[in-house]
Amino acid sequence: MFESLQAAQADAILGLIAEYRNDPRDNKIDLGVGVYRTAQGDTPVLDVVKRAEQMLVDQQMSKSYIGTAGAADFNSAMQALVFGDAGPTDRLATIQTPGGSGSLRVAAGMILRASPDASVWVSEPTWANHVPLLGGAGVTLKPYPYYDTENHVIKIDEMLAALRMAPAGDIVLLHACCHNPSGLDLSVDDWQAVADVVVERELVPFIDMAYQGFVENLDSDAYAVRLMAERVPEMMVATSCSKNFGLYRDRVGTLSLLAADTAARDIVSSQVNNLVRSIYSVPPDHGAAVVSLILHDEGLRGAWVTELAQMRERLIDMRVLLAEALAEKAPEHNFSHLARATGMFCFLGVTVEQIARLKKDFGVYMVNSSRINVAGITPDNVNYLADSIVATLRNE
Ligand SMILES: Cc1ncc(COP(=O)(O)O)c(C=O)c1O
Numbered sequence: 001m002f003e004s005l006q007a008a009q010a011d012a013i014l015g016l017i018a019e020y021r022n023d024p025r026d027n028k029i030d031l032g033v034g035v036y037r038t039a040q041g042d043t044p045v046l047d048v049v050k051r052a053e054q055m056l057v058d059q060q061m062s063k064s065y066i067g068t069a070g071a072a073d074f075n076s077a078m079q080a081l082v083f084g085d086a087g088p089t090d091r092l093a094t095i096q097t098p099g100g101s102g103s104l105r106v107a108a109g110m111i112l113r114a115s116p117d118a119s120v121w122v123s124e125p126t127w128a129n130h131v132p133l134l135g136g137a138g139v140t141l142k143p144y145p146y147y148d149t150e151n152h153v154i155k156i157d158e159m160l161a162a163l164r165m166a167p168a169g170d171i172v173l174l175h176a177c178c179h180n181p182s183g184l185d186l187s188v189d190d191w192q193a194v195a196d197v198v199v200e201r202e203l204v205p206f207i208d209m210a211y212q213g214f215v216e217n218l219d220s221d222a223y224a225v226r227l228m229a230e231r232v233p234e235m236m237v238a239t240s241c242s243k244n245f246g247l248y249r250d251r252v253g254t255l256s257l258l259a260a261d262t263a264a265r266d267i268v269s270s271q272v273n274n275l276v277r278s279i280y281s282v283p284p285d286h287g288a289a290v291v292s293l294i295l296h297d298e299g300l301r302g303a304w305v306t307e308l309a310q311m312r313e314r315l316i317d318m319r320v321l322l323a324e325a326l327a328e329k330a331p332e333h334n335f336s337h338l339a340r341a342t343g344m345f346c347f348l349g350v351t352v353e354q355i356a357r358l359k360k361d362f363g364v365y366m367v368n369s370s371r372i373n374v375a376g377i378t379p380d381n382v383n384y385l386a387d388s389i390v391a392t393l394r395n396e
Contacts, residue, residue, distance in 0.1 A: 012367055020365045028363030029381050031372040034180075035248060036311050036344065039378040046246045048303040052293040056286070066285055068276040069269075070096020074288040077295035078254045081218060082209065082239055084226055090262045093269035095276065096283045098251040100210045100240025101133055106255050107206065107236050108137035109275045110268075111171060120171045120206065121163065123147070125369070127180040127208070130173065144172070147182040152337035152349060154182075156190050160197055168202035171236075177221045178211035178343025181371040185215065185342055191224050195231050205232060210240040213308045214315065215342040233260040241291050243344070244308055250287025315344060318377040325386035333393060338374075348372050354392045362388035 016032040035043045045053075069075065075094040079087060097103035111118060120139050122130055123146035135141045145158035163172060174194070177185050186194065198205055205228045212221045228235050234257075241252035257272060259265040276283075294300040323339040338346055348370045350358070358364040364385060366372050377385060390396075 016365055016367060019359075023363055023365075025363040027381070027384055029365065029376055029385055031348075031364065031366040031374075031376040033376075034344065034373060035375070036243060036246065036315075037375040039314070039380070041378070043246065043248070046304070046307045048294055048300055048307055049245060049247065049290055051303070052290045052297075052300055055293055056289055060289070063285075065282050066096075068095070068273040068282055070283045070288055071285070071292060073296065074292040075254065077292055078239065079256060081295065082212070082222055082225055082237060082254070082256065083229055084219065084222065087226070088229055088258065091259050091265050092256055093259070093265050093272060094254050094256040095272055096288045097238075097253045097255050098280060098283050099242055100208065100238055100253040101129065102251065102280070102283070103238035103240070103253045103255040104130070104133045104208065105137060106272065106276060106279065107238055108134045108139045109279065110236070110257065110272055111139050112137065113271060113275065115169060115171075115204075118170050118204075119166070120173050121166055121203075122173045123159075123175065123179070125181055126173065126175075127210075130208075134173075142166075142170075146179075147184065147347070149347065149349070152184070152340075152347070154184050154186065154190070156186070156193070160193055163194070163197045163203065164201060166201055166203055169204070170201075171204045171206045172198060173206045173208060174224060176207050176209035176212065176224045176237075177215045178345070180210070180343070181345050181347065181369060183341025183343055183346030184337070186224070188223065191227055195227055198228070199231055205235040207235065207237045209237060211243055211343045212239065213244045213305075214312050214344070218305070218308075229258060232258070234258055241287065244311075245287070245291055245294070245304070246311075247287040247290065250290070251284050252287035252291055315374050318374045318382070319346070321379065321382045322374070322377055322386060325382055326389060329386050330390045330393060344373050344375055345371050346374065348389070350389070350392065357392050358388055362392070364388050 013032055020030045037043055074096050079092060079094045097106055119142045120134055121142050121144045124143040144162040145155040148155050179185055207225050212218055215221045225237055237256040239254045242248045257268045259268045294304050320339050323335050326335040350370050352368050355366055355368055355370060
């Protein structure tokens with residue numbers, strides 16, 4: 001059977017990680033991989049997670065199966081975190097999923113069950129994995145304009161024009177905050193305009209929120225979700241606890257489905273649980289149990305908010321440091337978008353040839369789109385990084 005297979009195309013990021021690892025230079029810099037890092041280059045377990053894990057070890061009495069929807073206490077706490085205390089709970093079904101990716105894949109299955117002819121509109125560009133996760137499941141994807149690579153701004157007018165052409169019932173995938181890969185988010189006014197089009201054209205918002213807490217705070221980062229939930233009858237929201245709880249490998253996320261009324265919600269709930277049973281049966285428990293302990297305990301929750309703020313502030317500081325260093329060393333170029341962007345990513349805005357030179361001559365690694373993870377920047381390497389970029393741009 002397997003003789004019919006050919007090797008799958010290698011993942012660009014994995015190849016880059018391997019090259020970086022094998023690079024003997026001491027001053028090499030990794031701006032490719034998509035995880036948070038401290039100034040020491042670590043992706044540590046949060047202290048609050050360690051504390052909650054210890055409590056879990058002491059308290060957990062059984063490793064028996066949890067149901068297809070996961071743990072009810074986790075789901076209710078996550079629903080409140082995402083939709084706020086005034087969320088439309090009577091119309092919402094929230095399930096625990098294996099990370100944000102698992103959530104997106106289940107959402108794709110729900111689209112195919114509920115509306116197989118609908119297309120999902122995705123930003124151009126979008127997170128690279130949206131394409132295999134949704135398209136690979138059989139959903140039709142269509143692009144809407146988003147990022148202006150010349151001027152480093154959002155093409156809001158073109159985006160709205162494209163969405164105005166979408167047929168009723170189509171689905172619009174939106175990044176709640178920290179747009180991956182561009183780092184540029186819609187403003188409050190832009191979100192209102194998008195919501196107007198969504199309502200007018202009877203589109204279904206599908207919001208991916210993988211970075212809640214990385215822009216400003218947990219509530220304001222959920223603005224888009226809460227705005228849409230007030231204005232539309234139906235929507236889907238995928239969340240991930242990989243970044244904001246640092247639980248990458250434990251696979252924690254949710255899928256929330258907003259239905260027109262409680263009766264419709266119950267039908268949606270039965271369908272999504274039936275779907276999960278046919279894919280992975282039940283979600284992994286450990287990480288979600290840790291999140292639930294943190295969200296339900298005032299002290300732990302406060303400690304988490306503090307650690308989350310530390311991660312956020314480090315990313316903001318590194319963006320500003322690099323933008324300032326480049327402004328000083330290369331005033332003929334405009335890198336102000338680096339400081340305007342949010343979250344872990346943004347485009348540096350250099351060519352594929354310049355990316356190759358940065359790697360070869362300076363040991364600075366990034367993916368070919370020039371998306372950089374600002375968590376790879378530290379106060380110690382920022383000058384070397386800026387010098388490398390400037391030398392490359394000036395062809396020195
Ligand atoms: C936009 C976006 N959505 C979803 C995810 C899902 O992450 P995970 O499956 O690790 O929870 C990520 C992770 O990088 C992301 O950037």
